[in-house]
Amino acid sequence: MLKTPDWELMIVWYFFLGGIAGGAYFTAAIADNFGTVRDRAVARTGYLLSLPLVGMCGMLLIADLGVPRRFLNMLAAFKFWDPMSIGAWMVGVFGLFTFVSSVLSFTSSEKMAALRRKIGLVGLLFGFFLASYTGVLISNSAMPFWSDARLMGALFLASGASTGMAAVSLLMFVTGATAGEGWGKVKKADRFSMIFELLVLAAFLFMLGSAAKPITTGHFAPLFWGGLVAMGLVIPLVLDLVGHRVRALAPIAAVLVLVGGFILRYVVLMSIQA
Amino acid sequence: MARTLAMFTDTSLCIGCRACQVACKQWNELGLEVPDWTGTYQNHTHFTDKTFRLVRFIEEPKPTGDLAWLLMSDVCKHCAEAGCLDACPTGAIYRTEYGTVNINQDVCNGCRYCVSSCPFGVVSFNETTGTAKKCTFCNDRIHNGLGPACAKACPTDSIQFGFRDDLVTKAQKRVETLKAMGFKDAQLYGADSKGFLGGLNAFFLLLSKPSTYSLPEQPKLPQRNVVVDSLLSVGSAIVIGLGALLAFRDREQGDGNA
Numbered sequence: 001m002l003k004t005p006d007w008e009l010m011i012v013w014y015f016f017l018g019g020i021a022g023g024a025y026f027t028a029a030i031a032d033n034f035g036t037v038r039d040r041a042v043a044r045t046g047y048l049l050s051l052p053l054v055g056m057c058g059m060l061l062i063a064d065l066g067v068p069r070r071f072l073n074m075l076a077a078f079k080f081w082d083p084m085s086i087g088a089w090m091v092g093v094f095g096l097f098t099f100v101s102s103v104l105s106f107t108s109s110e111k112m113a114a115l116r117r118k119i120g121l122v123g124l125l126f127g128f129f130l131a132s133y134t135g136v137l138i139s140n141s142a143m144p145f146w147s148d149a150r151l152m153g154a155l156f157l158a159s160g161a162s163t164g165m166a167a168v169s170l171l172m173f174v175t176g177a178t179a180g181e182g183w184g185k186v187k188k189a190d191r192f193s194m195i196f197e198l199l200v201l202a203a204f205l206f207m208l209g210s211a212a213k214p215i216t217t218g219h220f221a222p223l224f225w226g227g228l229v230a231m232g233l234v235i236p237l238v239l240d241l242v243g244h245r246v247r248a249l250a251p252i253a254a255v256l257v258l259v260g261g262f263i264l265r266y267v268v269l270m271s272i273q274a
Numbered sequence: 275m276a277r278t279l280a281m282f283t284d285t286s287l288c289i290g291c292r293a294c295q296v297a298c299k300q301w302n303e304l305g306l307e308v309p310d311w312t313g314t315y316q317n318h319t320h321f322t323d324k325t326f327r328l329v330r331f332i333e334e335p336k337p338t339g340d341l342a343w344l345l346m347s348d349v350c351k352h353c354a355e356a357g358c359l360d361a362c363p364t365g366a367i368y369r370t371e372y373g374t375v376n377i378n379q380d381v382c383n384g385c386r387y388c389v390s391s392c393p394f395g396v397v398s399f400n401e402t403t404g405t406a407k408k409c410t411f412c413n414d415r416i417h418n419g420l421g422p423a424c425a426k427a428c429p430t431d432s433i434q435f436g437f438r439d440d441l442v443t444k445a446q447k448r449v450e451t452l453k454a455m456g457f458k459d460a461q462l463y464g465a466d467s468k469g470f471l472g473g474l475n476a477f478f479l480l481l482s483k484p485s486t487y488s489l490p491e492q493p494k495l496p497q498r499n500v501v502v503d504s505l506l507s508v509g510s511a512i513v514i515g516l517g518a519l520l521a522f523r524d525r526e527q528g529d530g531n532a
Contacts, residue, residue, distance in 0.1 A: 001320045001488060002395040005386035027518055035522035042522075066384015066404025070364075073383045077365035081500055084387045085363035128515070132507035139503050141390040142357060142496045150499065153507035161514040189521035193514055200510060 002142055004273040007064070014060040015134045015265040016163070018091075019156060020258075021053035022131030023164015025098060027189060029120030029127070031182065039182040043120075045175070046168050047101040050127070054095040057130075061091065083137035087130075094130050097123030131160025138268070145272050148211035151204040152268075158197035163261035165190035166236075170254035178247075187250065191240050194257065198233050214271035224267045232260010278373035279416060280438035281349065281425060281476040282445050285487075286452055286460070287432035288345040290315070290329055295347070297427030298327040301412060323400035326350065326409035327424045334486055346478070346487050347433055349424065350375070350396045350409035351464060354472030357496040358388035358397050358408075366406075373438070373475050374411035382406050393471070393493040411476075438475060445479055457481055463489060471495060 028046025031039045062071045074088035101123060104116035135156035138146040146152065169186045172178055205212050215224045236253035243249040298304065304324040309317045316331040332344040352374045359367045359375055366381035367388060377388075377397075382405040388397045389406060397408045412422035420426070421435035434441060442465050452460035459482050464474025471493055484491050 003320075003389050003392065003398060005390035006399065007386065007390075026515065030515065030518045031522050034519050039522060064385075066386070066399065066401075066406075067382070070381075070383035073364040073366070073381055074385075076381075077363060079360070079363065081497060082360060082363055083500065084361060084385060088363055124515075128507075128511040132511065136500065136503045136507060137387075138390075140497050140500050141361075141387070142393045142395075143390050146390075147496060147499075150503055151506055153503050154510035157507050157510040158514060161518070165518075185521050189518040192517035192521060196510075196513055196517065 002144070004143065005141075006273065007269055008273065010060050010064040012262070012265045012269050014057055014064070015156070015269070016262045017053045017060070018057045018134060019131045019160030019261060019265075020164045020167050021050040021057060021098070022094070022127040022129070022157075023160040023162070023193075024053070024168050025050040025094075025101070025120075025127035025164075026124035026131075027161070027165050027168055027186065028101070029117075029124040030189075031185070032120045033117050035182065035185065038180040039185060041172060041177040041180055042168060042182040042186055044105040045171050045177060046164075047098065047105045047120075049167060049171055051095075051098040051102045054091065054098050054130075058091055058095065061088070083133050083140060087133050087137060090126055090129050090133065094123070094126040097126055128157065131164070132157035143272055145208070145211055145214045146268075148208055149204060150207060151200060155197070155200050155204050155264075158193060158200045159261050159264050161193040162190055162197050162233075163258050165193055166254040166257035166261075170251055170258070173251045173254070187240065187244070190254075190257070191237065194233055194237050194240075198229075198237075201229070201233075215267045219274070220267045220271040223263055227263040228260045228267065231256055232263060233257075236260075276371045278438040278475060279411070280352075280373075280436065280441050281411070281422060282434045282436075282441040282479070283347050283349070283476065284432050284434065284445070284448060284479045285344065285346040286448075286457065286479060286481055287430045288329070288347055289430055289432075290331060290343075290345040291429065292329045293427040293429060294424035294433055295325070295327045295329055297423040298409075299324070301415070301423035302326065302410065321348075321350075321396050321398055321408075323398040323407040326407075330487060332486060334482055342482075344481055344486065346480070347424070347428075348487070349476050350411075351394055351471075351477070352409075352411055352475035353493075354467060354475065355495050356471070357391040357393055358406075360495070360497045361387040361391035363387065370411075370413065372411075372416060374413070374416070375475075376410050376413050377406055377408060379403065379405050391496045393490055393496065409476075438473075442477075445477070448479060452479075452481075459483065 024046040028043045032043035062068050079085040132153040135153035139149050139152040172183050236256045239249045239253040310319045328348045330346045333341040336342050356375045366378045384404040400407045425433040425435035464477035467473030
């Protein structure tokens with residue numbers, strides 16, 4: 001009989017917030033480097049959002065350890081083939097990037113802004129990493145369903161992008177930073193990410209076949225089909241397509257995407273551990 | 275590296291006395307657990323953080339209609355390619371000079387990746403110490419010229435301890451003997467060092483197919499797909515990145531400034 005690692009709610013939150021942090025950061029870095037001056041609000045919002053989220057990620061990871069005071073033991077080894085080992089290192093390294101980018105997002109000097117953009121270009125690689133490695137981590141275990149899912153990392157990355165962008169657009173709405181064209185661009189990028197996530201999810205389920213049963217049938221099926229597929233992806237896309245002229249619908253769509261992203265991590269982790 | 279040590283468990287000799295299970299508990303000071311009453315003689319149902327040796331009591335239906343008793347003393351396999359060892363991010367899980375796999379209790383920080391990476395469900399988490407636990411191959415004993423406590427206690431030599439190459443030769447002869455006696459399904463599990471997680475340093479002689487004993491027919495290394503999964507993630511990142519790049523490059527559209 002195989003044993004489950006008992007990675008429960010704290011790890012669900014970690015996977016979820018790590019995805020948002022990674023997604024928000026690489027969206028910010030792309031906006032910073034390839035957008036116009038008027039997209040600056042996107043960059044600043046994304047950088048500033050990723051910083052506290054990575055901090056929370058680190059705390060969740062440490063709190064979930066059997067012996068939290070030994071968390072530094074993770075940094076006593078470096079195994080390039082081991083997702084858990086690289087992951088522990090990268091949370092720290094990515095944390096540094098979010099900190100420096102956040103600080104530099106307040107600069108008024110053009111020289112420092114150029115430096116921030118360059119840092120963002122490197123940091124976005126770590127953002128992509130944080131959003132996806134958690135999927136690769138669980139798909140390289142002995143657990144059924146997890147270890148059968150070759151697209152787990154790709155799916156988590158797409159979800160990290162859609163939730164990260166949703167979080168940025170929601171935060172911009174709440175803080176009233178929707179005046180420039182940046183807000184519309186984030187929503188556009190988010191729309192693309194959601195469509196891509198649906199495609200990856202379809203391929204994920206197709207490749208798994210009957211191995212996807214823990215989430216597609218039984219106890220977790222309503223949450224998966226209703227919570228993630230319908231409420232977390234299809235409805236926000238419909239809201240976005242038919243109601244993109246109605247401002248009030250945008251935050252609703254963003255919240256739904258975020259809830260869907262949480263549900264994805266929840267059903268994937270809990271379905272075979274419950 | 276010293277010559278690889280191994281344990282050979284010949285299930286055809288097991289009488290189900292559980293002396294190995296008790297000896298393991300005593301030597302390693304593992305403590306008591308509440309028994310699981312499941313309608314069989316087997317206790318416990320699976321490995322725990324306090325049960326490193328476990329005698330399985332299996333009732334297999336025979337073609338004649340009655341049941342065959344299959345008894346098997348199960349243990350950590352000390353795989354040559356060990357999933358738990360590869361998964362461990364702290365280096366707490368290490369290989370000894372004798373080829374056995376051990377967990378350094380002073381280094382383990384309880385991340386539990388090894389628990390989910392064992393193809394046999396051996397590694398267990400201990401809530402009290404906050405660390406992962408499993409059979410140590412009696413690391414203290416083998417470094418002082420003694421065999422593991424379970425092998426020492428076994429009254430029928432069902433558990434044998436020695437150098438791996440010697441034991442494999444012995445085991446192969448034993449399979450021949452049993453086949454000649456009419457046990458047509460007699461087979462070795464994990465003795466072959468090719469393909470089978472590099473060979474198990476605790477290997478078995480079974481009287482029926484592995485799944486009868488709740489053993490995977492073909493255990494696989496959990497880390498075998500890291501490269502493929504990572505490349506697919508990179509592909510996903512490129513698509514997402516290009517999408518975002520195009521969204522921010524496009525200066526004509528954008529519906530936020532209505």
